[in-house]
Amino acid sequence: MKADPKDQQRLLDLQAIDTTLQQLAHRRKVLPELAELDVLGRAIGVLEDERVRAEVEVDDLDRDITKLEREVDSVRQRRAKDQQRLDDGRLPARELTALEHEITSLTRRQTELEDAELELMEKRETAQGRLDGVDEKISVAREKRIAAETRRDEALTEITREIEWKQQARRPLAADLPGELVQLYEKIREQSGGLGAALVQHGRCGGCRLELFGADRNRVKTAPPDEVVRCEECRRIMIRTAESGL
Structure with a gap:
């Protein structure tokens, strides 16, 4: 030729x-922000799964605490009624003795339930702390993702502008050859x-x-x-x- x-x-x-x-096309594909967003996306996914587990744990503890509260209230009411009957003193001595035994048993049961409730509340506080910690991590990761997305968009805009300039310079040159x-x-x-x-x-x-x-x-x-x-x-x-x- x-x-x-x-x-x-x-x-x-x-x-x-x-x-x-x-080179510009390659830069567009390998922007560090793209890799950063990929890492952040996977990290947020893991944290969101962790949050679901933490939230379920808190919900389960809340349900168990509510159940215990109802039991404590039921025992307390029953004990109060028995104590009222005992204070009235209108029952035969045999029934009064049985009533005293029942009150003692109910008092012990109430104490056991309240101790169990206190233990659950402590566990619930710990679980809520974990949930709050995960929420904070998710919030930080999302802020980082927003910042990375902004940097990515700015970089892509600049690369696109440079590509357009080069393409505009290329067209007349190629046409003239x-x-x-x-x-x-x-x-x-x-x-x-x-x-x-x-x-x-x-x-x-x-x-x-x-x-x-x-x-x-x-x-x-x-x-x-x-x-x-x-x-x-x-x-x-x-x-x-x-x-x-x-």
Whole structure:
């Protein structure tokens, strides 16, 4: 293929823009905020599961405490009635003795229930502390997520703006170059990881960085200026200038 040497050199300008666009696209995919948000998302998920467990524990303890409170109240009322009957003293001595035994038993039962209730309330306080601690961790993690989302959005906006600028600069440059040359360049770029044209410097291909030797070096050196020369190794378009060292 033939192309004006100046057009060939302008491929380097096009390549520079395309390389920048490729770098910007890569930056967009690997923003540190994306990784941070992924970590925060998983951490919040774990904390929310922990919160559910802590909340269930608190609810279970509340239910058990309520049940004990009802039992304590029932025993207290029954004991109060028995005590009233005992204080009246209108029952036969045998029944009064049985009533005294029952009051003693009820008093012991009330004490046992109140002790159990106190123990549950202590457990409930500990469980509530765990729940409050998890809520605080979730709140902190969510604040961090909001901050990371803000930084991510700002970075994405800036990258998008830079991409648009580069694309605007690329369009007239690509349109001004020979169509056949641009097509070849694009095809090579697609096949070679984004690099379609490279400057030959100090006798080395700028694409694969290999030094040219022997017949291959002579081939590149003696090719007409308007000949589109490609590297035998990486197949990229080799741009020759005064820096090529040939």
